[in-house]
Amino acid sequence: MPAPVRLVQRVAELFGLSRQEAEQFIRNGWVSVDGEVMERPQHRVDAERIELDPDARLEKIEPATILLHKPPGFDAIDGPRPAAALVTPAIRWSDDPSGTRLLQRHFHRLTPLVPLDTEASGLMVLTQDGRVWRRLVEDAALIEHEYVVEVRGRIAPDGLERLGHGLAFDGRILPPCKVSWQNETRLRFAIKDVREGQLRGMCAQVGLEVVSIRRLRIGRIGLGKGADGAMPAGAWRYLPVGERF
The missing domain is CATH 3.30.70.1560 (Alpha-L RNA-binding motif)
Known part of the structure; x- marks a missing residue:
């Protein structure tokens, strides 16, 4: 039996791709292993079924920015009840208008920005994007x-x-x-x-x-409104690519 190989290698071989193309497809959630999306190119595979989504596109890997409606009682930046813990795939707002495909990598290394009192509710920002960090931290007094x-x-x-x-x-x-x-x-x-x-x-x-x-x-970014009204407390949505604070 052949030794297990990295997923990126197997995808490149199966679909006639370069290693770089295979890695980009994997990181963008277009590749599944035995029916489950796998976003880690280094994941080792053997005889599993590898599939490439027929709608797969080679896209730039964009860092995510998440807009959370923080409920009262959660800490925005520091504290024992971090609001960041609320940001999970299960509570994404059903009316999120961004069109962004949900990926597991969007929940890694999210930095909470813009303080909000623990007992207050409302819009808070968590981001992987250095451009958003610089805007909300360096220009805080102007927004x-x-x-x-x-x-x-x-x-x-x-x-x-x-x-x-x-x-x-x-x-x-x-x-x-x-x-x-x-x-x-x-x-x-x-x-x-x-x-x-x-x-x-x-x-x-x-x-x-x-x-x-x-x-x-x-700034220019609000909680957001959908068919059933404003985004409810505890839910989150993506900041669409191209929108600025």
């Missing part, structure tokens, strides 16, 4: 975020104006932002460079107690 903040209490007479301009938090004067009432109990903030606890602190300074916080948008 506008949109939040809906549910509050209770009686706002100070000049409270809305002060929320927009004139408050300080954690020893720094806050830059101007846009604040408006969405309804009687919800404020909408369009704001840049938000620090941990800042929205709660701002609201407290004008007599309001925060009940909940939800981030709707980071």
